[in-house]
Amino acid sequence: MTVRVGVVGTGVMGADHVRTLTGGVAGARVVAVSDADQGRGRAVAAEAGDEVVFHADPVDLIGDAGVDAVVVASPDHTHEALATACVEAGKPVLCEKPLAATAADCLRIVAHEVAKGRRLVQAGYMRRFDPSYVDMKRALDAGSIGDPVLVHCVHRNARALHFFTPEMPFTSAAVHEFDVVRWLLSSEIVRVTVHRTRSSSRAAARLADPRLLVLETAAGVTVDVEVFVNAQYGYDVRCELVGELGTVSLALPSTTVVRAGGAEGVAVHADFRTRFAEAYRLQLQAWVDAAARGEACGPSAWDGYAATAVAEACLRAQEDGTPVEVELADKPALYGT
CATH class of the missing domain: 3.40.50.720 (NAD(P)-binding Rossmann-like Domain)
Incomplete structure (x- = not known):
């Protein structure tokens, strides 16, 4: 068909x-x-x-x-x-x-x-369809690193576009981390804290950038997320799962290695379109x-709702830096347990 x-x-x-x-x-x-x-x-x-x-x-x-x-x-x-x-x-x-x-x-x-x-x-x-993330979830679900205890995430963009609002580091960038963490760990995010760092001089005055987020899941796993939308050097996404028996990290995307002039280097993706093509x-x-x-x-639509609810909790948490609970509605049976 x-x-x-x-x-x-x-x-x-x-x-x-x-x-x-x-x-x-x-x-x-x-x-x-x-x-x-x-x-x-x-x-x-x-x-x-x-x-x-x-x-x-x-x-x-x-x-x-x-x-x-x-x-x-x-x-x-x-x-x-x-x-x-x-x-x-x-x-x-x-x-x-x-x-x-x-x-x-x-x-x-x-x-x-x-x-x-x-x-x-x-x-x-x-x-959720990226081969490296799929491999990470497969390793975790197989018990290769034991039960998860920590997750480290990085989300960096070269430059925020002109229409980027103060809310968008959470609602447009980190929301991907919110979804993939929920999926990797098979656990809802129940609490968030937003730490304000020294803002980059490259960031627009309206943006507090970068930000450090700390997420807590229903299973007790702590997740730290760096969100930096004016990192200048390129688009860079990283993730490491830390388990009781080992770790599994997101593989670097395939790229060309250049060795010349006594140095070795690799290209960094310009944006998400090439990195996640x-x-x-x-x-x-x-x-x-x-x-x-x-x-x-x-x-699912429920997943879209849950990720948005976490982003909204982050918007509340940034106001004074105190932890904020993520309040979710009851999950309909249509979306499983």
Whole structure:
């Protein structure tokens, strides 16, 4: 079965998804795109193929009988309405993070999905598909390092973009750590503390950057997360699980080693798109395969809600540096235990 995909949003992420679905994912065919910028949207549609339809209104794309499944890569504030429309239409949707602007908004999507009686939403936390993270989880689950006691995480960007708000180090950057930690440890984050460090002179005045976060899980594991969105030298993500018997660390991505002039060096990725290109492709492939089977896979709407709830707790915790509890609603049976 070929899954006919519609893509809403043709900016950086949406255009990348269209190209990956067209040239790197088996069993998928992009049949429709939509974007508020009609010139950009039509250009991406034309690049994807002569038969790709452009919809000025994303709701029309979702309702198109020729579209089996939808990727939502439009601006963040549109996610809730579009994901909800996909659920109501009974169509699988891969929604880029954040699932919605607030935890309360995410819960409304959860409620719609529960009422529908089946999982249709996959939240776009692609790190769960990154081969190195998958290997880390496999090693932990196999008992290779014993029970986990600590996790060390680093999330560095070269430079924060001009629209980066004071909330976005938590809601746009560290939210990936929140999701991947929950997944790696199979445990909810229950408490957060945010430590304010000396701010980099390279950071905009509106940003306190870097930040050091301390997370505590329901199982008692402590996680430290460095978030530095103006690190200058490149995009750098690291993770180390410390267990009672050993450690497992995120492997460095494949890169070229240059030896010259008495020195040895490797290139650092410029941004997340190159670092996690394969993770994005594997995420899309898994989503398409699941849609073809009439199933769901990967991070759920509940996972999107939980990660957003942790981000909101961090926003509260940064105010005075004291620990803040992460308050989650009761988890519906649809999402397992």
